[in-house]
Amino acid sequence: MLSEKQKLVLIIFLTIAFLSYSVYLYTFLPYKQRKISEQCVKGMDLWQKYNCNACHQVYGLGGYLGPDLTNVYSKRGPEYIAAFLQSGTQIMPKFNFSEDEIKSLLAFLEMMDKSGKADPRTYKINKDGTIEY
């Protein structure tokens, strides 16, 4: 039978490990901070304001109604994206974005595109079940 002391030691140990792991991640984020343009920040705000994640995915996380947009900037190009943003689609409402708002969203999508590739076909599967990019 685990004694009360052993249980306490275990929970304290796990909590310290969890907090250390958290602090380590906050301090050593995977990417060193890059200064991003004001336009890109505005694009990010718009992305959240219109809740784009409800329908679209980024790195496979998000809604399922529209396509994953992680690398849409390099795949389709800014003109193609701008056309969709201006007119909407059968499913996507027409949000009546201004020229400046479209530019901001494009800046955000460009930043996202440069962060990495979300295509699962580009990964290599190892024998131990891990994956490599």
Next chain:
Amino acid sequence: MEQLNTEKITTPKLFILSGLFLVVFGLLFGIVGAFQYIIPGLFKEYLSFEKVRPLHVSSVIFWIIITAVGGTWTYILEYTQKKIYSSILIKIQLILFVFTFIAILISYFFGVFGGREYWEFPPLLALPIVLGWVLFIINFIKTIKTIKHHPVYVWMWFTGTVFFLFTFLESYLWIFPYFRNNVVNDMTIQWKSYGSMVGSWNMLIYGCSIYLMDKISGNKAYARSNIAFALYFTGLFNLMFNWGHHIYVLPTHNFIKHISYLVSMTELFIIGRIIYKWNSTLSEAKKNFYRSSYRFLAAADVWIFLNLLLAIMMSIPAINLYTHGTHITVAHTMGTTIGINTMLLLAIAYETLSNSCISFEPYKKLMKSGYWIANFSLFIFWISLIIAGILKSKWQMSTEQIPFAEMKEMLKPYFYSFLIAGTVLATGLIMVIYPLVKNQVLCILNTEGKQIEKTEL
């Protein structure tokens, strides 16, 4: 013959009653969302999908949280024989939660979002939730005083409350440019917090379920046994370190992925125990199945097994590569939130709310039918999503991809079965919930409370 509990409705019961209203909203918005998959552009002008999805997701998450809190308070009151620190703090917590949840749902109708993936609402509305949760922790700690010498469910409630607050606050780190300015950094921390947050509310729910099982079986030994604590520490270990499977494809630190992969394999221990205990679980079920609350616990057992198998497979990066971003992830989410969380919370709700004010006899048949309808349709719903996910996965991995819209057309038959099964599932759950809500509303309206014989469902 046992008489009904005609006490004036208590605050913990009001938490659970509010939760029942929220789950009905969640189910209705879920049906609207499923229709929007079949009929593109449905309600596009007034209630488009970017509004419907958070209405559905948040209603269901609020149902889980508020009912888990209500269940926890109900059982703490019983466990401590009403020697709690402050009943006023519980009331304030309820008021803060209910008004904030209503404000959040209204904000979606006006197109005011937080815009984060999964669970989102404007950051300002997170403040009253934080305040309510801080009061919860203060009240809990002052009541329990120490976690030493308590059964496992008290440990689970304690860790659930503390880790929920931590992870909830962590999920708002994005408001600082330091975290937000790179999408990979932002998503790493976001999914760290969400992954652990789910584990935190599960701690509250599972704690209540163990308390309830002890009450039904009359055996208090399990909650103090080594195996109960071994399972608790396995759960806690996973809560802390097994969130990386959400972001295997994100170009983040590799060690996050390796840690998560290794930690998730400890869940095999839980699967092993379920299989080992299968026979005794079955005989226990036969003995207690006449009880409505036990019936929901039994259903949750089956769903835990199915979803844990799926979760373990999805935690292997090589398999996750195929399932990530597909409807298999949705199947897992629905399986856990409906099959596990909702079934367990309904067990708690039935145990807490069913023996008051009106006789359940006329509703016995309705509740039984609703129970079976909900479980069978959930299975079809779950399978439909898995098949749709397999097809999407095939599309994601194919060298010559057809356009996204064509792929969605290919999945349409499974969206139809998902819509039909989902509608039947919602009907079944509403059939189960209706007598409980009616009972409590009558309790509130009839303050004198008639003494009626209790009937066991």
